């Protein structure tokens with residue numbers, strides 16, 4: 571019996587997190603059809619409200635402004651013209667916060683909207699204002715919901731197709747608020763040794779403790795017509811966390827209650843961590859041999 575318990579413990583991860591940043595991508599919030607995934611909104615509000623009530627400090631970085639804007643304007647295709655994307659994001663952001671307000675209110679939890687640009691922390695004054703805002707909100711038991719301020723985020727814009735990405739923005743936020751853990755929820759079960767949407771024999775990698783050029787070679791672009799960042803930006807976010815000796819878990823956001831299992835240390839998704847006690851060396855060695 572003792573041995574079984576030891577084996578079970580070996581399969582669990584060491585996750586001790588009180589201040590947690592959760593990033594949810596468009597692909598989790600919007601169905602492939604373009605319809606709003608109301609279940610994800612509801613389960614995200616439920617899960618974060620439950621954790622908030624347990625005394626955890628949560629910050630949600632939510633994409634979806636453009637996706638919700640496309641839905642509201644009955645558009646099937648994302649425009650390439652940058653002004654049209656910014657207009658859609660402005661329309662969608664309002665609706666996005668309405669959806670979150672309705673669902674979080676249902677679970678008796680207060681939320682706040684925080685719109686940032688990737689470089690906001692680079693300037694001492696705005697850095698202080700943003701940090702003071704986060705600290706006041708968290709102290710008042712309010713969950714900040716962050717998105718990139720797409721209307722003004724020109725310095726991050728790739729003027730052909732995309733805005734800056736919320737994967738890296740969530741890591742920047744996690745870094746500055748000194749979060750214990752970043753959880754990135756996407757439409758995929760984790761980081762694979764090849765894009766699973768293109769290679770059926772792709773293998774899920776359970777743990778990664780080092781990211782190098784070779785790691786990026788297996789990271790392709792977005793998997794849905796609504797996604798922006800793709801796996802490249804998720805690896806850039808993970809690299810920032812590893813460089814700062816922080817942890818990140820990449821998991822499937824189709825049922826956000828998975829966050830509860832991640833915090834319980836279950837082997838879900840891909841854990842990016844410098845923690846040498848887990849079995850990540852074996853996984854990484856496999857990847858680097860390919």
Ligand SMILES: Nc1ncnc2c1ncn2[C@@H]1O[C@H](COP(=O)(O)OP(=O)(O)O)[C@@H](O)[C@H]1O
Pocket residue numbers: 594595596597598755756757758760761762763764765766767788789790791792793794796797798799800801
């Ligand atoms: N090595 C990889 N492992 C997992 N997913 C990958 C990989 N390479 C590319 N992808 C793609 O990245 C997509 C997730 O990024 P994205 O579409 O931007 O989602 P989100 O909207 O959640 O940010 C997956 O759906 C998958 O198609």
Ligand SMILES: N[C@@H](CCC(=O)OP(=O)(O)O)C(=O)O
Pocket residue numbers: 594595596597632633634635636637659717718719720733734735736737796797798799800
């Ligand atoms: N600010 C943009 C986010 C772009 C983005 O990073 O999207 P995703 O790759 O789905 O996380 C929006 O809300 O649509």
